[in-house]
Amino acid sequence: MTDNLLEDFRQLGLVAQASSEEALETHLRSGSRTVYAGFDPTADSLHIGNLVPLLALRRFQLAGHRPILLVGGATGMIGDPGGRNTERELKTREQVIRSLDRIRAQASRFLDFDCGDNSAVVVDNAQWTESMTVIDFLRDIGKHFSVNAMIAKESVRRRIEDDSIGISYTEFSYMILQSYDFVVLNRRYDCTIQMGGSDQWGNITAGIDLIRRMEGKQAYALTYPLLTRSDGSKFGKSTGGAIWLDASMTSPYAFYQFWRNASDDDAVKWLGIFTFLDSVEIERLATAMAQDPGARAAQITLADEVTRLVHGDEGLATARRISEAMFANSLGSLEADDLSQLALDGLPVTMSSGQVTLMEMLVESGLAVTPRGEVTLGQARKLIKGNAVSINGIKITDEDYVLDADNALFGRYHILQKGKKNHHLVVQKSKDPGFH
């Protein structure tokens, strides 16, 4: 780490655009600053996409600055024209408060909320937006915006030029609300920097302009590149959807596997963004990977580091334990205790009693999902026919195969595998009252 935070960010690949870079550098060096990033409260948990700004905020905090997490209780109801054009659901007051708490709880893994002057803060923009009257809005804020300029913004122009979608006035106004957020934070917290994805550039600079007009002050923008995977697909999705930070929504094991599966092209890049390893170490891993890509050194380190960051040492340990068992071809060496531990560790489990056909079990376990997301017997059949199913490490092609105590490990465990990476544990119910 140098004493130049912006330069560090640049080296980590965290900078897409920055406003008046030299002035921003000086600004950051000359005192403790306040920086904010917005978070959408639409989901039940933060996901790994949110990890990028979250960890960037942590870097700010480690460098002595104060991070603010702005939860879009108000703007979340509207929808950013830059984002998907699906209608937003209105959030009730309680929902927003709940997600506020949740975001604070999840963010507290990375940010310090109790360290004096640069403690992290969570705020909700509904606080100052909700009670504003239309007249106030138009008179005090709206007049500062030139429609000509707004139309010229990339995010808006794209929507206007696309004949099939268009843009509603509501969405069009999103930029104004976000700009006003920046003004309020500037007033209340002396917040001078806003960070966001590169798609936020237009909105952020609009905020800077508004601060100049209303407050006569200088503010700064910093955007990070939106992550795409090297194959162009959307970052953060995996089989079955988003990767959440909440352990009950995405198990530490699944979380770990996501990172461990990173492509070669992504792995090194992600080490910079998602871990706090120093550049020497990252460099070393990059070299190691170039020499022996099969060893997957970068992926393993990436998975270790990020999982530890999000789920702690214990979460990492269980994730690794399952991974070892499932991928190291060591099914045969597992003891009964190991298998029951896997269940406790968060490998997906289904209980069964007596005899069940393989097809039924594929459905019950949810492994037989169609590409469309439904779970059907037909899909189960196709998978078996397609040579995709194994039990306890052995391919099964018999559609009539039946799971029972006789072909189970230790009389009660079946490890059901679909494809290469989907594992499921089936446990025969026992009369043993100690087990449930």
Place this chain on the structure above:
RNA sequence: GGAGGGGUUCCCGAGUGGCCAAAGGGAUCAGACUGUAAAUCUGACGCGUAAGCUUCGGUGGUUCGAAUCCACCCCCCUCCA
């Protein structure tokens, strides 16, 4: 309010009376090859073992037969007012 253009299976997008469960591409899932990578190739991709059943904005209608024709309605876009 007026004129015009649209709404097709997860997405894009063909299809304008039977050969349509609906071309093609993407996404997704699986197989092969590998390194739990990428690329590539193969298969699947509404439900069902099958017979068959349910789809093309909605509701009715014409027809032996409709995604395709007609009526009304809903929604989206463009231009005009």
